Amino acid sequence: MSDKMLPTRDGYGHGLVELGAVNPEVVVLDADLAKSTRSDWFAAKYPDRFFDMGIAEQDMVGTAAGLALGGKIPFATTYGVFLAGRAWDQIRTTVCYANLNVKIAGNHGGISVGADGATHQALEDIALMRVLPNMRVIVPCDAVEAKKATLAAAAVHGPCFLRFAREATPVFTAEGDGFEIGKAITLREGTDATIIACGPIVYEALLAHETLKAKGISARVVNMHTVKPLDEAAVLKAAAETGAIVTAEEHQIYGGLGGAVAEALVRHMPVPVAMVGVRDTFGESGTPEELAARYGLTATDIVAAVVEALERKQ
Amino acid sequence: MNRHCIDSLATVGREVRADIVRMTAAAGSGHPGGSLSAVELLTALYFKVMRHRPTEPKWPGRDRFILSKGHACPLLYSVMARSGYLPVEELTSLRKFGSCLQGHPSCLALPALEVSSGSLGQGLSIANGLALAAKMNGQEFRVYCLMGDGELQEGQVWEAAMSSAHYKLDNVCAIVDYNGLQIDGDVEKVMGLAPLAEKWRAFNWHVVEIDGHDYAQVLDAYEEAARTGGMPTVIIARTVKGKGVSFMENAAGWHGKAPGEDELKRALDEIYGKGLGQ
Numbered sequence: 001m002s003d004k005m006l007p008t009r010d011g012y013g014h015g016l017v018e019l020g021a022v023n024p025e026v027v028v029l030d031a032d033l034a035k036s037t038r039s040d041w042f043a044a045k046y047p048d049r050f051f052d053m054g055i056a057e058q059d060m061v062g063t064a065a066g067l068a069l070g071g072k073i074p075f076a077t078t079y080g081v082f083l084a085g086r087a088w089d090q091i092r093t094t095v096c097y098a099n100l101n102v103k104i105a106g107n108h109g110g111i112s113v114g115a116d117g118a119t120h121q122a123l124e125d126i127a128l129m130r131v132l133p134n135m136r137v138i139v140p141c142d143a144v145e146a147k148k149a150t151l152a153a154a155a156v157h158g159p160c161f162l163r164f165a166r167e168a169t170p171v172f173t174a175e176g177d178g179f180e181i182g183k184a185i186t187l188r189e190g191t192d193a194t195i196i197a198c199g200p201i202v203y204e205a206l207l208a209h210e211t212l213k214a215k216g217i218s219a220r221v222v223n224m225h226t227v228k229p230l231d232e233a234a235v236l237k238a239a240a241e242t243g244a245i246v247t248a249e250e251h252q253i254y255g256g257l258g259g260a261v262a263e264a265l266v267r268h269m270p271v272p273v274a275m276v277g278v279r280d281t282f283g284e285s286g287t288p289e290e291l292a293a294r295y296g297l298t299a300t301d302i303v304a305a306v307v308e309a310l311e312r313k314q
Numbered sequence: 315m316n317r318h319c320i321d322s323l324a325t326v327g328r329e330v331r332a333d334i335v336r337m338t339a340a341a342g343s344g345h346p347g348g349s350l351s352a353v354e355l356l357t358a359l360y361f362k363v364m365r366h367r368p369t370e371p372k373w374p375g376r377d378r379f380i381l382s383k384g385h386a387c388p389l390l391y392s393v394m395a396r397s398g399y400l401p402v403e404e405l406t407s408l409r410k411f412g413s414c415l416q417g418h419p420s421c422l423a424l425p426a427l428e429v430s431s432g433s434l435g436q437g438l439s440i441a442n443g444l445a446l447a448a449k450m451n452g453q454e455f456r457v458y459c460l461m462g463d464g465e466l467q468e469g470q471v472w473e474a475a476m477s478s479a480h481y482k483l484d485n486v487c488a489i490v491d492y493n494g495l496q497i498d499g500d501v502e503k504v505m506g507l508a509p510l511a512e513k514w515r516a517f518n519w520h521v522v523e524i525d526g527h528d529y530a531q532v533l534d535a536y537e538e539a540a541r542t543g544g545m546p547t548v549i550i551a552r553t554v555k556g557k558g559v560s561f562m563e564n565a566a567g568w569h570g571k572a573p574g575e576d577e578l579k580r581a582l583d584e585i586y587g588k589g590l591g592q
Contacts (some may be wrong), residue, residue, distance in 0.1 A: 049450075054473075054477075054480075055474070058435075058436075058473060059476075061439070062442070062470065063440070065440050066440040067443040067444075068443070069378075069429060069443065070447020070451065071445070072447050072450070090436055090470070094440060097430045098429055099422075100429075169494065170554070255404045
C-alpha cells in the first residue's frame with residue numbers, strides 16, 4: 001500500500017520551515033532536543049526566531065506564553081512526555097486558561113521512541129491534553145499529514161497540542177488530500193464495523209481492513225487525526241451505519257481517543273466498542289515492532305478487536 | 315526624589331491599604347498579608363514608573379506588569395482601580411460570583427490584565443517571553459514581574475532566571491516581595507532562601523536591595539533597573555507582611571485570612587489614623 005517510510009516528526013520539521021518562510025510571527029522553542037524533534041531545521045534557516053530554552057520545559061512553555069502575548073506564534077517543542085507531564089500546569093493555567101496562541105509540539109509520542117524505554121514514552125499525553133479547556137489535540141497519521149497539521153495549527157488562534165512520532169512509518173496520504181482540524185477523514189468505506197484511529201497506527205487499521213475483507217467483514221476506517229475537538233458527527237454516523245466501533249491508538253486505553261469516542265457514543269448512541277491501546281501499563285525498551293506486538297498495537301490486534309466487537313453486536 | 319511625589323504616592327498607598335482590608339473583609343476570604351507588604355512597590359509602579367494608559371489598557375506601547383504572586387490580587391485590583399482601570403466601587407465585589415475580580419487574577423474576567431496567574435512560579439517565564447517579543451519587534455516597553463519570596467521555592471523561577479540572563483533581557487525587572495513569611499510560617503524555616511541576593515547574582519542578574527516600604531528607595535530602584543543594560547535586574551525588597559495593620563504585621567496567619575467586622579474597623583483606624591476609620 002505504501003513504499004515510502006518517514007517519521008511524522010519530519011513532517012513537523014518541514015511544516016516549521018515552510019511556516020518560517022510564510023509567517024514572520026512564527027517562533028520556535030526547544031528544550032535541548034532540537035535535533036530529535038526536527039526543530040533544528042527551522043533553527044538553521046531562521047536562527048533569530050529560534051530559542052533553545054535548555055532542559056527546562058516549564059520555563060519554555062511560560063516563555064512561549066509571553067511570546068504569544070507579544071504577538072508571536074510560538075511552537076514549544078520537545079518530547080511529548082515532558083511537555084504534557086512536566087509542564088502540564090503551565091499549559092493548563094498560563095496557556096489554556098488565558099486561551100493563548102501557543103502551539104505545543106509533543107514529539108516521540110507513543111512507543112515509537114523505542115529503546116529509550118518507559119520514561120521517554122508518552123502514553124498518557126493525549127489524555128492529559130484532552131481534558132484542558134480551549135486545547136485542541138491533533139495526532140497526524142503520517143509525515144505528509146503531520147506537515148499539514150503543523151500549518152493548520154499556526155492558522156488557528158489558541159492552544160494546540162500536536163503529537164509526532166520518532167520512528168519512520170508508512171506515508172499513505174497524499175499532498176493533495178484535504179486536512180481540516182476537527183474533521184475526520186474516512187479512508188475506507190465499510191458496513192459491519194468502524195475502526196477509528198489516530199496517529200501512525202491508522203496504517204495498521206488499513207492493513208486490518210484488508211485482512212477483515214478476506215474474512216468477509218466490511219470495516220470502515222476513519223482517520224480521527226483531531227482527538228479534540230472530536231468529530232462527533234463522524235463517530236455517530238459510523239455507529240449508526242455500522243453498529244460497532246473499534247478505536248486504535250498508541251496510547252493508554254484510558255483517556256485518549258478511545259475515551260473520547262466512548263464519551264460521545266454513550267451520550268448519543270451506545271454501540272459495542274472495543275479499544276486497542278496500551279492496557280494500563282508502562283512501556284519498556286525494545287524495537288517499535290517488538291513493543292507493538294508486546295502491547296497489542298498491531299493490525300492483528302485490531303482485527304481481533306473488530307471480531308470481538310462484532311460478537312457483542314449480535 | 316521630590317518630596318511632593320512621595321507624599322502623593324503615600325496618600326494613594328494609604329487608600330490602597332484601606333481597599334485591601336475592605337475588599338477582603340467584604341469577600342470573607344482572600345490574602346491581605348502579602349497584599350499589604352507590596353503596597354509601596356506596586357503603587358510606585360502604577361502611579362509613577364510605568365508607562366500605561368488606563369483608558370486604553372491594550373495600548374501597544376505600555377509597560378507590562380505580571381503579578382506572579384497572584385494571591386496578592388487585592389493589591390493589584392486596588393492599584394488598578396485607583397489609577398482608572400475600573401470603578402473603585404467595584405473593588406468590594408472581590409471573589410464574588412460573576413465579578414471581574416476573581417480570587418486570583420483572570421484576564422478573561424478582567425481583560426486589562428496581561429495574563430491570568432495564581433499557580434506560583436510562572437510569572438517570570440511569561441515576562442521573559444514578552445521581553446523577547448519586545449526585542450524582536452523593536453518595541454521599547456519594559457516588563458515588571460512581582461514575585462513572593464516563598465514563591466521562589468518553585469523550580470521554574472530559577473529556570474526563568476537563567477533564561478532572562480542568558481538572553482540578556484535588560485527590559486525585564488523582577489521584584490521580590492521579601493516579607494519572610496509563607497503560609498506554613500517563617501520562610502527560612504519552611505525552606506530557606508538565604509543568601510537570596512547572592513543567588514540572583516550567581517544567576518547573572520543585577521541586584522538591587524532595598525527597604526520595600528521606603529518610596530524613595532523603591533523609586534530609585536526602578537530607575538536603576540531601567541538604567542541597567544545587558545542584564546536583567548531584580549529588586550529584592552525587604553518588606554513586612556501585613557504592613558500597616560499592627561495585628562497583621564509579621565503574622566503568617568494573615569496570609570490568607572479575611573478580617574472580621576471589628577478587625578476591619580481597627581485596621582482602618584490604624585491606616586487612616588485613630589478615629590478616622592469608616
